[in-house]
Amino acid sequence: MSSVSKANPNAQSTKPIVKSSIWRQSLRLLLKNKLALTGLFIVIVMFLACFIGPMFSPYADNRTNMTIMNKAPNLKHWLGTDKLGRDVLTRVLLAGRISLTVGLASMVLSVTLGTLLGALSGYFRGIVDQVIMRVADLLMTVPSLPLLFIFGALLSDWKVPPENRMYIVMLILSLVSWPGMARMIRGQMLSLREREFMQATTVLGLNNRRKLFHHLLPNLIPLIIVIATLNIGGAILSESVLSFFGLGVTAPTPTWGNMIDAANNLIDFQERPWLWIPPGFSIFITVIAINIFGDGLRDVLDPKQKR
């Protein structure tokens, strides 16, 4: 896109014709894209901060301390403390672990599910296609937010222990988001399967599994990588909405979404912004960085969809 790909046209024209794999070429192009690299850098910093950061925090054990309740940010507690005297910065980082994990895992699940079902649907066509696509249509017709609300309420009823809720939230999010992916892969599959190299595989007498996993899907990997990257941001946003409404991951496990829930308390909302503004900005910065990086990846890996 545009600003991102500014360097690309020149790069393409000056690039010597060398025998190198598409991956190495892509990497070289990507390294020239400063905006995308900035995005990647921010994402890496965020991950490191969340997963390693709390180890260096003196408050990492989530200990409550009634003598320092609701303190504004100060030198000892950079982002202040909450109503139980816990350090907010440490909690934001610990919450980041959960939010990032849920985002990543539900992306992996939905992309895998979507790719697999879309590929089967586009490859076999006929009845398989009919069944899979009708289910996808059904899921796309039902509005997703009410669906997520219902699942969230069911989750509370099944008395799922709080520490296991995050796994179910991942499942729910991927269940709602696979149909779009499946449709896209199916469309690509329908055109790919008519290409000459597929006739060659038929002549060679390869079986379906070989054709599908060794000859068709590898052609879609660049596209899948791009969509997968861009989907992480979306999954993090969805998780935060669910958790904010108390239907996703719930306390005491902190996530960025359920930390913002503090804003539902009028006094916390008005007088103690340090409780809910930092997690909000964490979501924002992470998602924007992922999106910028994903867009840079798209320029490199999937030039047809440029801009």
Added chain:
Amino acid sequence: MGSYLSKRVSYILIILAAASVMIFCLYAMTPGDFISSNIKLSAERKAELREIYGLNKPVLERYWTWLTHALQGDLGYSLAQQKPVLSLFNDYIWNSFLLAAVSTFFTWLIAVIVGVIAAYRQYSWFDTVVMIVIFAAMSIPSFFIGLFLIKVFAVDLHWLPPGGIITTGSNATGWAHIKEVIAHMALPVTVMTLLGTGSLTRYFRSNMIDVIQQDYIRTARAKGAKEGRVLFGHALRNAMLPAITLVGFELPALFGGSLIIEKIFNWPGIGQLYIQSFGQRDYPLLMGFTMLIAILTVLGTLLSDVLYRIADPRVKL
């Protein structure tokens, strides 16, 4: 076209029927019902009430009752508000529509203007700034930006009211009433516009970039048309054409309200009504709302396809 439409409509009806069964069963599975949330009632009274409302019948039988009534245009009675669901929708939906229509208008206006300029000056600093703002707009968690703006503009600066549609207890009429509503709309409309503008601006920008490179744009310039006329007369008209398909997709957003925004800004719209009813397990209303959105979604998709066909006759349906 005729046979396409009839095929398409019958498929839509099947999908909607399947969706209604699925949603009904899911709501039936949702823990608790309207009566169990009322702790004042005795066990016998609860059983009696369940009998009256038919909540103790098997799910499929309840679905059948619901469906036969719904097909006759009767979505039932809201248990919590003791009013027909349809008349409740009528009370709330126009507030949602007001918010959605105004923000959709601003979204399209800003997206078209900014998209055209960014495309015209591709790779300029303006374009770069626009791209970054677009990414930002696409990455904001809607509920958080809503809360943040309320905190800044309503709580700290006292410039705008924090939520609702009119000031509590106000009985202003005429011009004063309109001014009050506009003040209350300012923040939610800003958030909704911000959230929508990102992807739409990007869409117009890329369409314009395609169009500007066409030969007829060079012809227009060559015959001496002014740059403004070339851009908005020749280029934009062609760039707008594919956007006609987006009109259909706006349909659920226009009438379905926005659950998150209406909740955050306490806006008395249909989304807010839904969230409130979800807590009370007011099934007829929940069912009606979810089906309304589902219907608007499929109708919107159909509308897009048909409009696309009308705009571009080469497209075969």
